[in-house]
Amino acid sequence: MNYKICFLFIMAYNCLNAQNSYTDIVKPKLSFTYNKSEATNPSQYVVLKKDTLYGTYKTYDDLSHLTDSLFSNRKLLNRYQSAVFNYTNANSKKPRILKQWNCPVIIYIDKNLPRNVRKDFKNFYTRFNGIENLDIQFTNNLENANYFIQVVNENVNGYNSDFEFDSEEEKINFLFTGATFNLQTDANYKLYSGILKINIEGKNEIQLLKQLKQLFYFSLGQFSYSFIDNPENLLSNSYVDSDSISDFNLYLLKIHYKIIYDEKINGTTFKDLIKLANNQRK
Amino acid sequence: MKLLKPIILLIFLTSNYVFSQYENDSLVVTKRYMKLQDYNKRFSNEPLTKTDSSNFMYRDNDTLVLLKNSNRPKGIIVPYEYKDSTFLNYYEKIAFNHPNDSINLKTSMKYWKDDIKIFFSKSVSKKTKKNLMKFAKTIDKAVDSLRISEVKSLEDSNYVIYYKGDYEYESKLMSNDNSTDYLWWRQNKIYRYSVKLNTEKLFSEHLIQYKMREYFIKSLGYFKLIDDFECESYFAKCYSSDKKLTVLDLEILRYHYSYGICKGISLEAFREQHKNAKELYKNTGHLIHLIHQETD
Numbered sequence: 001m002n003y004k005i006c007f008l009f010i011m012a013y014n015c016l017n018a019q020n021s022y023t024d025i026v027k028p029k030l031s032f033t034y035n036k037s038e039a040t041n042p043s044q045y046v047v048l049k050k051d052t053l054y055g056t057y058k059t060y061d062d063l064s065h066l067t068d069s070l071f072s073n074r075k076l077l078n079r080y081q082s083a084v085f086n087y088t089n090a091n092s093k094k095p096r097i098l099k100q101w102n103c104p105v106i107i108y109i110d111k112n113l114p115r116n117v118r119k120d121f122k123n124f125y126t127r128f129n130g131i132e133n134l135d136i137q138f139t140n141n142l143e144n145a146n147y148f149i150q151v152v153n154e155n156v157n158g159y160n161s162d163f164e165f166d167s168e169e170e171k172i173n174f175l176f177t178g179a180t181f182n183l184q185t186d187a188n189y190k191l192y193s194g195i196l197k198i199n200i201e202g203k204n205e206i207q208l209l210k211q212l213k214q215l216f217y218f219s220l221g222q223f224s225y226s227f228i229d230n231p232e233n234l235l236s237n238s239y240v241d242s243d244s245i246s247d248f249n250l251y252l253l254k255i256h257y258k259i260i261y262d263e264k265i266n267g268t269t270f271k272d273l274i275k276l277a278n279n280q281r282k
Numbered sequence: 283m284k285l286l287k288p289i290i291l292l293i294f295l296t297s298n299y300v301f302s303q304y305e306n307d308s309l310v311v312t313k314r315y316m317k318l319q320d321y322n323k324r325f326s327n328e329p330l331t332k333t334d335s336s337n338f339m340y341r342d343n344d345t346l347v348l349l350k351n352s353n354r355p356k357g358i359i360v361p362y363e364y365k366d367s368t369f370l371n372y373y374e375k376i377a378f379n380h381p382n383d384s385i386n387l388k389t390s391m392k393y394w395k396d397d398i399k400i401f402f403s404k405s406v407s408k409k410t411k412k413n414l415m416k417f418a419k420t421i422d423k424a425v426d427s428l429r430i431s432e433v434k435s436l437e438d439s440n441y442v443i444y445y446k447g448d449y450e451y452e453s454k455l456m457s458n459d460n461s462t463d464y465l466w467w468r469q470n471k472i473y474r475y476s477v478k479l480n481t482e483k484l485f486s487e488h489l490i491q492y493k494m495r496e497y498f499i500k501s502l503g504y505f506k507l508i509d510d511f512e513c514e515s516y517f518a519k520c521y522s523s524d525k526k527l528t529v530l531d532l533e534i535l536r537y538h539y540s541y542g543i544c545k546g547i548s549l550e551a552f553r554e555q556h557k558n559a560k561e562l563y564k565n566t567g568h569l570i571h572l573i574h575q576e577t578d
Contacts, residue, residue: 029520031512032530046369048533055368058512102513103523143486184483187509187519193489195482262520263509 025272026263028057058262065132065258066277070251077274079248080255083223083235085267098265099183099222100257102190104135107216108145113200117208121149124213127245133257134220146193147219149212156180156197175237178203179211181219188264194219210241217249221256315339315346362559362570363542370556372510373534376517378549379506387550392504393538395471397429401439403448413491414443414498417527421502424532427539428502441501442476443494452476463497465504470546475501488523495525503538544572 022028032053036042044055071077081087085096107125109118125136139145157163158176165171181196196215200208217234218225230236232246265273316324318338330347337348365373377391400418402411411432418430433439442451450456454464455478466474477497484490499505499516507519514522516531537543544555559570 027509029512029518030510031514032528044368045366046530046533047366048529053529102521143488145486146489148485182483184489186513186521187507190521192492192521192523193483193485195485 022063022273022276023057025269025276026261026265029262031056031058063273063277063280066274067281068258070255070258071274071277076248076251077255080252081267081270083226083252084221084256085270086224088267089271090266090268092267095266095268096224097189098256098261098270099185099189099191100260101134101192101220102260103146103192104137105147105194105220106137106139106145107147107149108139108142109149110151112151113149113198113212114205114208117205117212120209121212121216124243124245125216128250128253131250131253131257133260134253147216148195149216150195150197151200152197153199153201156199175211175214175225179215181215183219183222188262190260191219191222206241210239213241214239220253223252314349316349318345318347321347358541359571360541362555362572363537363540364556364559364563364569365537369533369537372508372517372530373537374549374552375508375510376505376534377503377538378552379504385549387553388548390470390546390548391538391552392465392467392470392472393545394428394502395473396440397431398441398502399431399433399439400441400443401433401436403442403444403451405445405448406443407487409487410490410494413487414494417491417495418498420527421532421535424527425535425539427541428535440474444476444478446478446480446482448478450478452478461493461497463501465501467504472501472504477501492521492525499531502535542572 030041030044032046033039033056034051034053036052036054039054039056041055041057046053084098088094088096109121122138126138128134128136142148156179158180159174165174171177178201179196179198181194183191184193185191196212196219198208198212198215203211214234217223223235226233226236228236229238230248231238231240232242232248233239234245234249263269321330334347339346339348378385378389379392380386380389398418400415415432422428422430436442436451444451446459446461452464455462455476458478459480461477461479461484463475463477465472477494479490479493481490484493495516496507500507505517507517509519511518511528511530512522513520514524514526515528516525517534539545544551547555555570562568562570
C-alpha cells in the first residue's frame, strides 16, 4: 500500500514539474507592439496616454534542431558538454554558463602581425562560414570591429605568475605564454566583443599562426582547455597545426551555435532542453 | 530643474467629498477636505475651531476636515498617475534596485533632484560626446522634469565621464581597472555621478557608446537592467548592436520623473499608494491628487 502511495506521489510530482515547452526552461524575451493582432500575449498590456502596447514573446516552439543527428551522437555530445560546462551543472559551486556570440564576430588584425600569418589565419577561419548563427568576418578598420587581434610589446600571459611548469620548454610552448584574450559578455553571457593580445617576439610564423588559431577558437565560446592528447583538437595542449579543421572542432561549433539562447544556459538547462526536444520528437 | 516636493497628505478633490456648484459653464467651485489625522500633523499650530467641527464630513470611517483657503498648501496640484499592473510590474523591477536578488519592501527609488550637468574629460572625443549628448537630449525632450546638458567646467558639473588613465575624478573608482561607475545620493536624491571607462577593451566608437549609454540609462535613477525585455530595449540587460529607446523605455523614464507619483519612496509605500488610488478610483471614480511644493 505504501509503495503505491509513494508511486502515485512521484507520478503526480513529475506531472506537476513536467517541462513541456522551451519557455518552461528558458524564459522568453518580451517586446511590445501597438498592434493587438500581432501580440502573442495581449493580456500583457500597457496603457499610454494615447495608445496601448501589447506584449509579444519571442518563442521557439520548434526544437527540432536540437534533435539533429549531432545531438544524438552521445560521445560527441559528452565531449561538447565537457568543453562548455566542464562537468558542472546548476547545483555546482561554480556552474559554468554557456557563452555565445549573438552578433557577427568582426575581426581586425593588427598590421604588425606578419602578412603570411594574417593571410593564413583569415583563410582558416573563412572556411567556418556555413555554421548556423555564427558569422565570422574580417575588416581593415578597427572602428568596424568587435574582435581585435593586437600585437603588444609587454609580457602577456594567460595564467597567473604562480602557475608552475615542469620545464622551460613546456612554458615556452604553452598556448597561453605570451598571449591572452579577454571577452566582454552581457548579463546573459552573450559575447559582444573581444581582444586577443599577443607578443610576437621570439616566435616564428608557424608558432604564431598555431597560437592565434587556437586562442581565437577558444574565444568562440570560452571553451575549456583540454590536456587530453589530441593533435587534431584546437582545444588540446597537443594540437598540431593543420590547414583543415577537425570534424570534432567543426561539430562542436555546430552544436554550440544551433540556437542563440535568450537566457543563461548551464549544464542542467542544456540537458533539459535536449530531453524536451527528444520528447517532442516522439 | 526645480523640484516640486509632493505632499501626500491626502487631498480628496471633487467627488462626494466636494460640493460643486456650477455658476456657469466655466466656473467650478470646489471644497477640499483632508483626513483629520493628516490635518493635525500638518497644521499642528492651528487648532480646530467650532466652525471646523461643524463642517466635518465622515467618509469610510475617516473624519474629514474642510480646508480653508488660508491653510490650503500652496503648490501645483497633480492627479496621481495610475498605471496598469503590467507596467508597474516592470517599473518596480527597474526602479527599485534591491541590493541582492530578493525583493525588499524597504528599498527606495532614487532620482535626480537637480538638472544633470555632464562634464567630459579631455580624452573623450568630440564624436563620442556628440553621440552621447544626442542620446541624452532625446531623453531630455521626452521626460518633462529631467533636464540634461553638457558643461565645460568640472565645477559646474554633477556628472563626470572619463577614461582609464585620465585624472581620477572619483576617488571611489581609483582602484578599478575595468569600466565602472559611482553614484552618490542623499535621502534617495541623486546628486553626483562618475563613470570611468576602460577604452583598451572598448576599442571602437560603437563599443564605447554601448557601454556609455548603458551606464547613462542606469544612472538616471539607480536603475536595474532586467532580463524580461528583448535586447533592443535599453532596460534589457543583454547586448544588442541595435539598441533603441523603445516606447516603453521612454514611458518608464517619463513615469519615474512624473509629478503624478511620489519620488524617493520605498517599494512598500509605492505599492500602498497605488492600492489606495486604485481603490478610491474604483469606489468613487475619483483620483487622489498630489500637491507639489517647490523646495531648494
